Amino acid sequence: MGDHTRRRFIRATGLVSVTALAGCAGDDGGGGAEDSPTETGMDGGDETATDTESSDGGDGQADTRLSWHAGGTGGTYFPLSNEFKTVVEDNTDFTLNVQSTGASVENVGSLANGNADFALIQNDIAYFAKNGTGIDAFQDNAVENLRGVATLYPETITVVTLSDTGISQLSDLSGATINTGDLGSGTQVNANQILEAVGITDFEEQNASFSQAADQLRNGDIDAAFVVGGWPVGAIEDLATTNDVAIVPIDGDNRTAVKDAASWFADDTIPGGTYSGVSEDVETVAVQAMIATNADVPEATVETVTAAIFDNVDALTIKTEFIGVDSAQDGMSIELHPGAAAYFDA
Incomplete structure (x- = not known):
């Protein structure tokens, strides 16, 4: 697909609208999930996965069943969300249904239409959505009810290829076949921002999940893939056990150009040894992962869930070097939900 055709396709989908992205994001996981739709926390086959439900028969007490939208099973959002599920359920009366999705942009749509109570998204996508700007999905279509809860950890931009492709710098991607992430995902947005910033x-x-991108690399169907997530990303770890992988740096003048084009990118480094066969540090950029909710979720619910997570960080195993009360507002790009504000201001 030529450049103009590719851009027309992205613009035409616009991603249609933010609510359309989440229109199918019910029990079946929606159309943008990184892998086959996966849910945890379901008690029965005929219950709605994405509605907040009351376990008291609807007598006016607070809802206790909450829907939490994560990302694909090959990234960081899904396993981390399941750790959140455990600490919330161990320390509150709430039950969390964690659902695999296409991540940030789709998750914003699910929050906007009430299909999700909480979701993990990128801080740049949150800003675009709340302000109705930045990308076609949100242009003049602000998600007014989007609220922030907490920021979590840097989401590293990883450009992965195989050693035998000969791709060692971003300029080598010219003319290549590149998986930029699921259609409508934050990964796709970031990939296209970066490629445009460096003149490619x-x-x-190609648009597919992290796990599918790894298979495409194995099969020689693509030359490189963009992956956005806290390292180590499981899909890349798995790929590195079967193939000689290479991580393409975003450094020097390229990093300067990327940061000049989009202020939410920050310097980041993938430590040597993170992935098998990649022994040297690799310079790159990152955005920030965050928990978001919508304005209609009760203040007490958000405060209770936030407290359960941040009072029990020692029960987590993923990204614990970054997740904590002291850093939970670093890079927060949208208005806080009053329930989150009540916890962090206490």
Whole structure:
């Protein structure tokens, strides 16, 4: 697909609308999930996965069943969300249904239409959504009810390829076939921002999950893939056990150009040894992962869930070097939900 055709396709989908992205994000996980739709916390086959439900028969007491939208099973959002599920259920009366999705942009749609009570998203996507700007999905279509809860950890931009492709710098991606992430995901947004910032316009774009991208690399169907998530990303770890992988740096003038084009990118480094066969540190950029909710979720619910997570960080195993009360507002790009504000201001 030529550059102009590719851009027309993305613009035409616009991603249609933010609510359309989440329109199918019910029990079946929606159309953008990184892997086959996966849910945890379901008690019966005929219950709605994405509605907040009351376990008291609807007598006016607070709802106790909450829907939490994560990301694909090959990334960081899904396993971390399941750790959140455990600490919330161990320390509150709430039950969390964690659902695999296409991540940030789709998750904003689910929050906007009430299909999700909480979700993990990127801080740049949150800003775009709340302000109705930045990308076609949100242009002049602000998500007014989107609220922040807490920021969590840097989401590293990883450009992964195989050693035998000969791709060692971003300029080598010109003319390549590149998986930029699920259609409508934050990964796709970031990938296209970066490629445009460094002047790469001649490439064929593929859109699939992290796990599917790893399979495409194995099979020689693509030359490189963008992955956005806290390292180590499981899909890349798995790929590195079967193939010689290479991580393409975003450094020097390229990093400067990327940061000049989008202020939410920050410097980041993937430590040597993170992935098998990649022994040296790799310079790159990152955005920030965050928990979001919508304005209609009760203040007491948000405060209780927030407290359960941040009072029990020692029960987590993923990204614990970054997750904590002291850093939970670093990079927060949208208005806090009053329940989150009540916890962090206490």
